[in-house]
Amino acid sequence: MSELNFGTDLFSEFDRLQRQMAGLFGGFPSSIRSGPFGAFPQINIGSTDDSIEIVAFAPGVDPQKLDVSIDKGLLTISGAREPSPPEATGDDMRTYAQERFIGTFRRVIELPQHADPNKVTAQYINGCLSVSIGKRETSKPRAITVQ
Structure with missing residues (x-):
């Protein structure tokens, strides 16, 4: 019978295995609420006592082409980012790699x-x-006086 010896604690080995599997399959969201890897626009979500704050990083997007809506507890941000005009990049330029997202989102x-x-x-x-x-009034924190 062979004895398994990892050399480190078992949890660090599981962490290493999870990172290897994520690299193999392109990464998994860390929770059910996580967005897909490489999603555009990237977002930050935070909260204050009075509101929920969401910041979507969408440089190069025409604000007139952004649509923000709320329906049934879901906030939807959609729009389009157009490619750079040909005169800005040069007519004879050939693209070898493109990391900037272009299209609808x-x-x-x-x-x-x-x-x-x-x-x-x-x-x-x-x-x-x-x-x-904004948050509903009933959900805001309030101080309770002890008598």
Whole structure:
């Protein structure tokens, strides 16, 4: 009978195995709410006492081509990023590699139940779409006086 000796703790070996498997299959989301690898636009989601803050990093997108909507607890951000005009890149240029996303996109974000769809603001500044969604009054923290 052979004895297994990993040389380190078992959890670090599982972590190493998970990283190898993720590399083999292109990466898996860390949770059910995680977006697909390489999704555009990349987003940050945070919270304050009064609101849920979402920032979508979408440089080069025409703000007129952005659509933000909320339906049944889902925030949808969609739009299109056009290719650079030919005069900016040169007519005789041949592309060997392209990492910049071009085309239509759509991101859907599940909102928490305490998000109020009637209190939404969105603005696009310097390539970032900032969406602020107010929280329902009943979900806001409040101080309780001890008697």
